[in-house]
Amino acid sequence: MWTPPEKIRHTPPPGDWPTAEEAARSRLFSPVRVGPVELRERTWVPAMVPWRASEEGDVTEPVLAWYERFAQGEPGAIVVEATGIRDVPSGPLLRIGHDRFVPGLARLVERVRAASGGRTRLLIQLIDFLRIRRRPPRDRFLERFLEITDRHREATGEVEEAAVRAALLRMDDDTLRTVLSPREWESLAMGYRERVTDTHLPHIRDLPKVLPDLFAAAARRAKDAGFDGVELHYAHAYTMASFLSPTNTRDDGYGTTLEGRLRLPLEVFRAVRAEVGDAFCVGCRFLAEECIEGGGTVEDAIVYARSFAAAGMAFLSLSRGGKFDDAKQPKVGEAAYPYTGRSGYECMPTVRSDARGPFGRAVPAARTIRAAVREAGHDTPIVVAGGICSFSQAESILARGEADIVAAARQSLADPDWFKKMRLGRGAEIRRCQYTNYCEALDQKHKAVTCQLWDRIDVEACRLRSPDGRRRLVAPPWTPAP
Ligand SMILES: Cc1cc2nc3c(=O)[nH]c(=O)nc-3n(C[C@H](O)[C@H](O)[C@H](O)COP(=O)(O)O)c2cc1C
Numbered sequence: 001m002w003t004p005p006e007k008i009r010h011t012p013p014p015g016d017w018p019t020a021e022e023a024a025r026s027r028l029f030s031p032v033r034v035g036p037v038e039l040r041e042r043t044w045v046p047a048m049v050p051w052r053a054s055e056e057g058d059v060t061e062p063v064l065a066w067y068e069r070f071a072q073g074e075p076g077a078i079v080v081e082a083t084g085i086r087d088v089p090s091g092p093l094l095r096i097g098h099d100r101f102v103p104g105l106a107r108l109v110e111r112v113r114a115a116s117g118g119r120t121r122l123l124i125q126l127i128d129f130l131r132i133r134r135r136p137p138r139d140r141f142l143e144r145f146l147e148i149t150d151r152h153r154e155a156t157g158e159v160e161e162a163a164v165r166a167a168l169l170r171m172d173d174d175t176l177r178t179v180l181s182p183r184e185w186e187s188l189a190m191g192y193r194e195r196v197t198d199t200h201l202p203h204i205r206d207l208p209k210v211l212p213d214l215f216a217a218a219a220r221r222a223k224d225a226g227f228d229g230v231e232l233h234y235a236h237a238y239t240m241a242s243f244l245s246p247t248n249t250r251d252d253g254y255g256t257t258l259e260g261r262l263r264l265p266l267e268v269f270r271a272v273r274a275e276v277g278d279a280f281c282v283g284c285r286f287l288a289e290e291c292i293e294g295g296g297t298v299e300d301a302i303v304y305a306r307s308f309a310a311a312g313m314a315f316l317s318l319s320r321g322g323k324f325d326d327a328k329q330p331k332v333g334e335a336a337y338p339y340t341g342r343s344g345y346e347c348m349p350t351v352r353s354d355a356r357g358p359f360g361r362a363v364p365a366a367r368t369i370r371a372a373v374r375e376a377g378h379d380t381p382i383v384v385a386g387g388i389c390s391f392s393q394a395e396s397i398l399a400r401g402e403a404d405i406v407a408a409a410r411q412s413l414a415d416p417d418w419f420k421k422m423r424l425g426r427g428a429e430i431r432r433c434q435y436t437n438y439c440e441a442l443d444q445k446h447k448a449v450t451c452q453l454w455d456r457i458d459v460e461a462c463r464l465r466s467p468d469g470r471r472r473l474v475a476p477p478w479t480p481a482p
């Protein structure tokens with residue numbers, strides 16, 4: 001992952017753990033209304049893909065165990081990982097694109113309810129993503145994948161396709177780069193990646209026609225499975241975030257202007273709402289800042305937030321960065337990963353940072369956006385995440401009105417019981433995240449995500465292990481100190 005050049009090493013802020021009485025009086029452990037549901041406390045485990053679904057996208061025992069373990073910490077809400085809304089193969093990523101997925105998802109809901117004693121509300125993140133291919137070997141790209149055009153014929157002085165390809169193959173990279181279009185060069189150097197602006201492709205042109213129904217059907221399945229609600233994934237590198245981005249130059253009414261960029265996200269929301277009714281919780285996750293050149297800023301996010309709130313979204317969960325645009329070049333045979341560049345750093349910042357550091361890095365943007373939403377007369381709860389790992393940090397975010405709900409991904413992975421330990425006055429027993437992103441590196445390699453702080457502890461005793469048998473897949477149980 002990209003690291004800020006300053007490379008200043010930060011240490012997690014002091015926990016300042018509360019006694020049980022202080023926790024009971026705190027804002028963090030007070031209830032909050034999120035549209036039609038109430039959370040018992042303002043703690044939230046945001047979506048995290050653990051790579052535990054079957055190749056067909058089904059819920060497996062490791063998926064059930066993963067969410068059961070978070071539920072044992074009894075947070076106010078858990079958001080199940082980004083789950084694909086289409087009925088297309090997508091490797092071991094969870095899917096909800098057909099009714100056959102409902103029984104598995106219903107088992108997941110049951111396990112979370114049982115493990116949390118009904119204290120935790122359960123949402124599922126609904127995602128659509130476009131096609132991305134692995135970086136091709138140079139020769140294969142030039143011999144097979146590249147579509148030969150007049151530009152290549154002119155540059156090589158050849159007419160026959162085979163001769164053009166042979167001439168391109170002989171060029172050094174500097175020359176080749178001037179001959180290929182920027183997009184062709186990107187397909188060679190990074191792997192081909194579809195964009196929402198590829199409106200010459202019928203399936204991309206038709207996204208506004210198909211996505212509202214796909215999201216609506218997926219939300220209906222989530223409701224049938226017993227979830228409390230859905231989080232529409234409008235963040236990071238995926239389709240809906242790309243519609244919102246200023247880089248969306250579509251000229252069909254679904255891009256270019258702020259209104260145009262917002263149109264599909266609002267249409268999707270309305271279709272979902274119409275399908276599931278008002279008693280089901282529907283919110284979204286979107287970017288407070290894209291953190292790429294020419295990308296969306298807090299000013300854009302204010303407009304989105306106000307529009308989503310006015311449309312009736314139950315919550316607005318904010319994230320930052322996580323884009324393909326500045327991803328590192330993958331190795332040949334591997335696909336680009338959207339969390340490897342600067343924007344990736346902003347999404348999951350590590351302890352090696354700039355002067356600002358990784359802890360609560362997204363809070364200033366959240367504060368600005370929340371204030372603008374309140375100014376517009378909406379009381380929609382705002383969820384913030386990013387390096388939040390201590391009681392005083394969480395409590396002061398709420399006290400200062402910077403957000404309404406505090407989300408922690410990596411700290412919850414490091415210690416799924418951490419919210420419960422805080423609530424019970426057992427903060428001293430919390431296993432604290434080191435923010436060095438061992439977990440994220442596993443995610444990048446599409447390997448089962450675990451935490452370095454517990455995955456080698458008592459491995460033999462754990463029923464569920466990584467394929468090589470060397471890592472446990474579930475955090476060890478918490479035995480409270482006497
Ligand atoms: C392994 C891993 C997988 C993630 N998967 C998702 C995801 O599916 N959807 C999403 O919106 N964010 C995802 N995230 C981002 C987190 O939800 C969160 O925004 C980010 O880690 C920053 O919060 P933190 O500092 O509390 O970890 C993932 C993060 C990690 C570490």
Ligand code: SF4
Nearest residue numbers: 433434437439451452
């Ligand atoms: S591996 Fe564990 S300690 Fe390291 S960043 Fe991830 S959750 Fe935190």
